[in-house]
Amino acid sequence: MQHTPFDLQLLNACAAILLLLSFAMLAQRRIVALVNLLALQGAMLFIATMLLAWRTGQNHLYVSAALTLGLKVIALPWLLHMLIKRLNVQWDSEPLLNVPGTMLIGLVTVVFSFGLAQPIAELASTATRNSLGIAVAVILLAFITMITRRKAMSQVVGFLSMENGLFFGAMSATYGMPMIVEFGVALDVLVAMLVLGVFFFQIREQFDSLDLHHLESLKEDQ
């Protein structure tokens, strides 16, 4: 069996932890903990990017890493914590029905993702190509997180987690997107976050709650 270099092993470990964190988010029912998990996911992403930058010597990856650190580990979780405090929802927990069922769906999704990533990974020339399956899995798991939640705040966390997955996917397939795209995406996420923050206040003002099932009343009657 071929010996994998130590730094690549580290990288794979990071990827594995990312996936693990995604599962943790799927099962987590407290909002504050969910945000912390997101920050942790960001930190893993940061470490992975640094490792990759160091390994491949691609300077722009350092910038990406710095962006990740600033935005996903510090700014966004901080913003979310602020919001949670301002909205006074830190004690909210959602009765996430049937955790084992969700987990099973998650497992199927991961298998599907790896199957999906296999042909692409064979085409890619990067050292990290094996992590592509993990990236797709992170995206789809984040999607499932969003589907199974009822609180607006968790939807946003799921959305940001999905962005993490996309970022990781781009990194493992092609050593990151062009700088300009990355900046754009980073800015988009930040703006989306701010806009959603405004929406939270509006939603709460309207319905006295951030529970999304209130929004069902907005549907047009037949």
Add this chain to the structure above:
Amino acid sequence: MAPIDSPLTLSLALLACWAVVGAAGLLRPHSVALVGRVLFPLGAIVGVGLAIVAALSLTEPVEHATLHIGLPDLPMHVRLDNLSRVFLALLGSASAGVSLFAAGYFRKGEGTAPGVMGLQYHLFLASMGFVLVADDAYAFMVAWETMALTSYFLVTAQHGIPEIRSAGFLYLLMAHVGAIAILLSFGILQGGTWLFSFDAMRESTLSTPWATAAFLLALFGFGAKAGLLPLHVWLPEAHPAAPSPVSALMSGVMLKTAIYGVLRVTFDLIGDPLWWWGLIPLALGLATAIFGVVFAAVQTDMKRLLAYSSVENIGVLFTGIGLAIVFHGVGMTELAALALVAVLYHSINHAFMKSLLFLGTGAVLHATGERNLGRLGGLIHRMPWAAWLTLVGVLAIAGLPPLNGFVSEWLLLQTFLFSHEVPQPFVNMLLPLGAAIVALAAALAGYVMVKFFGIVFLGQPRESSLAVAHDVDGFEKAGLVWLAIGCVLLGLLPNQVIHALGAATEQLVGAAPNLAGQSWWMLAPLTERDVSYAPLVLLAVIVAVVAATFLIVRIVYRRPVRRAPTWDCGFGRLDPRMQDTAEGFGQPIRHIFVSFFEMERDLPSPHDQAPRYRVKVSDRFWKGVYLPIAALLARAANSVAWLQQGRISVYLTYSFITLVLLLAVML
């Protein structure tokens, strides 16, 4: 890039000036003084400049340019050829009068703030100009949609009124349905090259079915904008809803961009239309003309009446286009050129006369606050300027010589007279019928205009509140005078106008009416026949007869003029309510063309102490075409409505399933 002093550059600069003038209104949006007294007159000056640039460059070669504005790597192509120049001249000259009038028209506290209104108005003008110079589908559609949107906002200026909002919605809906058809037409015209510049479309050759499809889509799309039957329903709703200067622009100028579009696609982009295509716009045009004029005759709202009259004129224009296509298709290019000249001439004429009439109604509306014909009357005493200037427009649109409306309708009828030479047996038998219908529509248009002018301005005021009506002054008067002069000059100098329009037909069908060797005051469109028209001589005769009559009466009848009440046939006191009403005037038409209307009538019983007569005339197309389509759409929408669960997690699941399926299928 074109040189800096070329007509194309100048035209584009003037269009940009309109945009700047509009934007300047935002500096002080609530200031009537700035927007009304400064910006609208500036807009009028720009319009005059545009008309001059376009008219003077008529014989110059075609100009191209590429503008690197908008999206990166997607430049806009512009082109100035004779067809564009004719319509730019129309836009500039007619809008100058409207802008002058608007300078005095907009007041404080009526719907949208004047500054915002000014921005929408000038962007509307600039986008219409850009439609005329656009030379690729992208630039064309951007300008076309800007035109639709700005005019939508102008129509809904008084958005507090629910009827105006719904009229605006109907307008926007039809505009978009039409725009989709135009877009699809361009999609076919590119002919597999995937180049959307008009140059590529000119060069691509299409098989007959595809070319026919492109033509029909363009006819549908532009017909929706123009108000061609059965796509006319928005027009009588939206045009009256807008403030009068906007109605004037929409009826007078915007409808002509649709005529431009049809001409551009048919004769330029497709290039060689088949002769039988022409029968479609011909038949639709005739139907539209007769339909529009009959409905105009029974209206009781003066602006709706004018809007239906616009429908009629659009019908006449499409009839001319149809004739031109037929003639061109069978190789009679001289006659095709004559038909096209009639179309272009009538477009310009209609721009002037309909703008003049709509502005006249605007003056009446401002003076009295009343649009219902049943509450007006006798205004010629209170508003002599508005009345006499409107009379010019009324006579012109009724097709009376020596004004302009006569010339273009006469030209169209002249063209019809030669249709028996078309080498298609059934067509040349049926076409004279078309001439009869055009003549009928023209005659009925005269009837409609007598009704319009007579009931609004003549007789006795039907309401006491009309006694305080004030006449137009300042800018409003100037705008009306400008348009009236246009109507007169276009009527008196047909040779010069036709010569100028010949430059455009030369480009479209490769021939121009042969006026060489004719005296400048005598119009004889086809020299081998002995039909001719000399407006100046006619004018001189009219003046002489009137002067002679006046003098003779003066000489024979020497006593002073005596004023006395009308003879009341012994019935006792006559009051203004006994005058003929709008309903009464339209009754014969309603009776003759009864099958056109969907009528609801309340006839009071003879014993009723307070009898009320009510009649509501509505459009059969509404019930017959639009409501079934709407019901069908609603049913289709309802059948998929269960998809809308109102729950975010369900929507996310849709996305998730779609994503997974796509990934699984594609990889």
